[in-house]
Amino acid sequence: LKVAIIGAGPAGLCAARHLFAPGSGFTGCLYEQAGDLGGTWLYSDAIGKDRFGLPIHSTMYHDLWTNLPKETMTYPDFEYEDEERSYLPAARVLQYLVDYADHYNLHQYIKLHHHVSRVAPVGNSWSVTALELSTKVEHVNMFDAVIVCSGQNIIPVYPQVEGLARFSGRQLHSKEYRKASAFEGKRVLIIGFGPSGIDISFCLLPVAKQVIISHNKTNVQGILLPKEVKIKPIATFMQDKTVRFSDGTEEQVDVIIYCTGYTYHYPFLTPECGLIVDQYVTPIYRHFINIEHPTMCLLGIPRKCPYQYMVDYQVRAFMKILRGDVSLPSKETMLAEMEDDRIKRAEEGQRKKDYHTMSLVRNEEYFKQLAELGDLKPALPVILKIFNESFKAAIKDYINFRKTVYKILDDENYSKISSRTSNVEVNYVKFEGNLETELSRKELQLKSMKDFNNEKNKNDLVVDNEIQPVIQEVDKVKIALEKTQFEEVISEAKITDGPALLETTFTKTSKEDLVNETMTETENCSSIKVEAVVEVTRPIMDYKSKEEDSGNNESLKIAVNGGRVSLGLQESITKPICGDEIVKIIQTEEESNFR
Numbered sequence: 001l002k003v004a005i006i007g008a009g010p011a012g013l014c015a016a017r018h019l020f021a022p023g024s025g026f027t028g029c030l031y032e033q034a035g036d037l038g039g040t041w042l043y044s045d046a047i048g049k050d051r052f053g054l055p056i057h058s059t060m061y062h063d064l065w066t067n068l069p070k071e072t073m074t075y076p077d078f079e080y081e082d083e084e085r086s087y088l089p090a091a092r093v094l095q096y097l098v099d100y101a102d103h104y105n106l107h108q109y110i111k112l113h114h115h116v117s118r119v120a121p122v123g124n125s126w127s128v129t130a131l132e133l134s135t136k137v138e139h140v141n142m143f144d145a146v147i148v149c150s151g152q153n154i155i156p157v158y159p160q161v162e163g164l165a166r167f168s169g170r171q172l173h174s175k176e177y178r179k180a181s182a183f184e185g186k187r188v189l190i191i192g193f194g195p196s197g198i199d200i201s202f203c204l205l206p207v208a209k210q211v212i213i214s215h216n217k218t219n220v221q222g223i224l225l226p227k228e229v230k231i232k233p234i235a236t237f238m239q240d241k242t243v244r245f246s247d248g249t250e251e252q253v254d255v256i257i258y259c260t261g262y263t264y265h266y267p268f269l270t271p272e273c274g275l276i277v278d279q280y281v282t283p284i285y286r287h288f289i290n291i292e293h294p295t296m297c298l299l300g301i302p303r304k305c306p307y308q309y310m311v312d313y314q315v316r317a318f319m320k321i322l323r324g325d326v327s328l329p330s331k332e333t334m335l336a337e338m339e340d341d342r343i344k345r346a347e348e349g350q351r352k353k354d355y356h357t358m359s360l361v362r363n364e365e366y367f368k369q370l371a372e373l374g375d376l377k378p379a380l381p382v383i384l385k386i387f388n389e390s391f392k393a394a395i396k397d398y399i400n401f402r403k404t405v406y407k408i409l410d411d412e413n414y415s416k417i418s419s420r421t422s423n424v425e426v427n428y429v430k431f432e433g434n435l436e437t438e439l440s441r442k443e444l445q446l447k448s449m450k451d452f453n454n455e456k457n458k459n460d461l462v463v464d465n466e467i468q469p470v471i472q473e474v475d476k477v478k479i480a481l482e483k484t485q486f487e488e489v490i491s492e493a494k495i496t497d498g499p500a501l502l503e504t505t506f507t508k509t510s511k512e513d514l515v516n517e518t519m520t521e522t523e524n525c526s527s528i529k530v531e532a533v534v535e536v537t538r539p540i541m542d543y544k545s546k547e548e549d550s551g552n553n554e555s556l557k558i559a560v561n562g563g564r565v566s567l568g569l570q571e572s573i574t575k576p577i578c579g580d581e582i583v584k585i586i587q588t589e590e591e592s593n594f595r
Contacts, residue, residue: 001025001026001027001144001145001322001323002026002027002028002142002143002144002145003015003019003026003027003028003143003144003145003146003147003322004028004029004031004119004126004128004141004143004145004146004147005019005028005029005030005031005147005149006030006031006116006119006128006146006147006148006149006150006268007030007031007032007039007148007149007150007151008030008031008032008034008037008038008039008110008112008149009037009038009039009040009041009097009149009151009300010039010041010097010300010307010308010311011039011149011151011299011300011307011311011315012030012032012039012147012149012299013030013037013097013100013101013106014075014299014308014311014312014315015030015147015149015299015311015315016030016104016106016109016110017075017100017104017106018312018315018316018319019147019315019319020106020109021104024319025323026319026322028109028143029109029110029111030106030109030110030111031111031114031115031116031128031130032110032111032112032113032114033054033057033113033114033115033116033133034050034057034058034112034113035112035113036112037097037098037101037106037107037110037112038094038097038098039057039058039097039149039151040057040058040059040060040151040153041058041060041090041093041094041097042058042060042094043058043060043061043062043090043091043094044056044058044060045178045179047175047176047178048176052113052115052133054115054133055154057150057151057153057154059153059174059175059262060090061174061177061178061179061200061203062178062179062180063179063180063203064089064090064199065087065088065089065090065199065402066087066088066089066090066093066402067087067195067199067394067402068087068306068387068390068391069086069087069386069390069404069405069406070083070085070086070087070088070093070096071086071383071386071406071407071408071414072306072309072383072386072387072390073093073306073307073308074096074308074309075100075308075309075312076309076312076380077312078099078100078103080092080096081099084405085405086390086402086404086405086406087401087402087403087404111130111132113132113133113134114130114131114132114133114139115130115131115133116128116129116130116268117129117130117131117138117268118268118270119146119148119268119269119270119273120270120272120273121272121273121293121296122142124144124295125142125143125144126142126143126144126145126146126295126296127140127141127142128140128141128142128143128146144295144322145295145296145322146295146296146297147296147297147298147299147315147318148266148269148296148297148298148299149298149299149300149311150266151300152262152264152300152301152303153175153262154262154263154264154265155262155263155264155265156173156174156175156258156260156261156262157258157260157261157262157263158173158258158260159191159192159258159260161191161234161235161236161237162236162237163236163237163238164237165237166237166238166239166240167237167240167241167243167256168240168241169241169253169254169255169256170254170255170256171255171256171258172255172256172257172258173257173258173259173260174192174196174197174200174257174258174259174260175262177200177257180203180204180206180207180208181207183204183207183208183255184207184208185207185208185209186208186209186254186255187208187209187210187212187251187252187253187254187255188204188208188210188211188212188253188254188255188256188257189212189214189235189243189251189253189255189256189257190211190212190213190214190256190257190259191213191214191215191234191235191256191257191258191259191260192213192215192258192259192260192261193213193215193231193259194259194260194261195394196259197213197215197257197259198213198398200257200259201213201229202398205228205229210230210251210253211228211229211230212229212230212231212232212251212253213229213230213231213232214232214233214234214235214243214245215231215233215234230251232245232247232249232251233245233246233247234246238250241253241254261353263277263279263353264277264279264280264281264301265277266281266298273290273292273293273296274290274291274292274293275290275292278352279352279353279355280352280353280355280356281298281301281356282338283334283335283338284298284301284338285328285329285334285337285338286337286366286369286370286373287301287302287356287366288301288302288314288318289318289321289328289334291331291334291335291338294321294328295322297314297318299311299314299315300314301356302356302357302358302366303354303356303357303358304357304358304359304360304363304391305358305363305366305387306363306383306384306387309379309383310366310367310370313367313370313371313374313376313379314370316374316376317370317373317374317376318374319374320374320375321373321374325375326373326374326375342355360387360388360391360392363384363387363388364384367379367384380411380412381411381412382408382409382410382411382412382413382414385412385414386406386408386414389406389416390404390406404416404417405417
C-alpha cells in the first residue's frame, strides 16, 4: 500500500517510522512545507510568511521550555540520549526529533519544501497535489491512503473585546512572539491565561516595564505566579492605549499579546474528503479516523495528552486497519459513538472548541480505546501517572515545577526528584481505609536536641548542627531541615493487602555502603487495600557518624502521615499509615524564576 504523509513534525515522523519500516508492507513519502523537519518545534526568527509567501507554521519562541516532562513526550521505542532533565528547552526537543529521524533513517522519505495544496478522494484512492517550492513544479500523485499530520497550532484565535479598534498600540498573537528583548521597557497586556500566556509573562518580567494578564476564566485559584505579574479580569479598550478592566481599574499599555490559542485548519482538503472543521473536526472516529473515508486519518488532533505516545498508538492502530488485521465498526456505529461523546461533553459543560481535549480524566479511557481498536498492548500506566502529576504540578507552582526530575521505575511506578536545592526522591503508594496514627519515640542524645522533650517541639524535626538548612514542605507544613546533601536513591515501596506499617530505614556507615530499606507489618493499623499512589521522600544524609569507629551504624528513618513528618538519626521511630489520603512531600525554596 502506498501512503502519503503530510507534515514532518512529531506526528508525521512517527507515521513514517512505522509505515516505512523494513517489512511493513507500505511505501510512500512524507511531504513537508518547511526546509527541515520538526514541525512546530522548528524555531525561526521570522514571523508571518516565509520566502515563498506561505504562512510560517512554527509557534516556537526563543525562551520556550517544555511544560510537560520528557517522560511524557517520548515515543515508546525511542528515549532521549544522555538527558537527565525532565523539562527541556525547545532546541533539545528538536534535536530529539532529528535523532529519531536519523535512527530510523527517515530522511530518505521526506520531501522538504513541498507544499501540499490539494488532497481529494478518487474512487478508492487519493490524489495529492504538491508544489515543489524551489522549482515551482507541481506534482500530482496517487496514494492508497493519506495521513494528515499538519499540526494543531495553525490558525490563531483572536478574542472579541469591546473597543479593540480604538487601541493604538502594537497587537500580536503569541504565534508571532519570538524574543522578550523586543518588549524591553514596554507595558504589556497578555490576554489569555493558558500555558503560553503564563509562560510568556515569565519571559517578559525581566525586561518589560509592566506585565498584566487579562482573562475571562471564572476560577484561577491555586496558580502560583510572581507577585510582579498583575492578574486582571477581561478588559475594555478606551481611547489611545488606555485599558479598563471589569473591576473598574484602568491601565496604560503599549503592547497586547493574544495568547488565546488556535483552531484546526486543513485548507488542502477538498469538500469531497467529507470533513467539516468548525472549532473541532467532524466526522472522525475516535478523534483521528475519517468516518466518510476511513483510508484517511488525522494524527495528533487531541489536546492535553502525552502527544508522541498518543500518535504512536494512533498510527499503529491505523496501519492494522489498512492491512485488514483489524476491522472498523460500521459507519453508523462510528457516527453514533462520536455523537454520544459530543453530547456527553456538552452536558458536562465542555466548550465546542474543546471537543478534542482529553485532559486528566479522559486520557486513560482514550488510550484504552486506541489499544482496543488496534489490538495493541495497553498503554503503560506510568506514562499517564506522570502526565497527570506533572500537569497538576504546573498549576500548583508554575514558578518551580520545571525543577522536578521524573524517573520511570517500571510500567506502573515512577519517582520524582526535586533539583531546586538538593536531590529528594519521591515514590508513590496509594491507600484505601481509615487513617490511624501511633507514634513512639525514644529520647535522642543529639547535641541539637536540647529542647526535644518540650511539648512545643514534640513534632519538630530532629537535626544536627553540622548539617546545612534546606526547606521541605509536607502537606503545607513547612519543616526546616539541616543537611549537607542528598544522594539519589531509586527504590520502591511495595504494599500488599492487609495491615501494614510504612517505615523506611536508611542505613549508612560509609559513602560506599548501599541503602537498606525495610518495611514491616503492625497490628495496630486497620486493614488497607493498595489501589495505586503516599509520596515518601527517600533522602540519605551525608553524615559521618561519631560511632562509626565502634562499628555502630546510625539509621535515618522516615515515617510519613497526614502532613506530619519525623526525620532524623534516631534509635526508634514508628508510625503506621493507612487511609486514602495521599501525603504530599515537596521540597521548596525561596520564590525564584525557574529560568
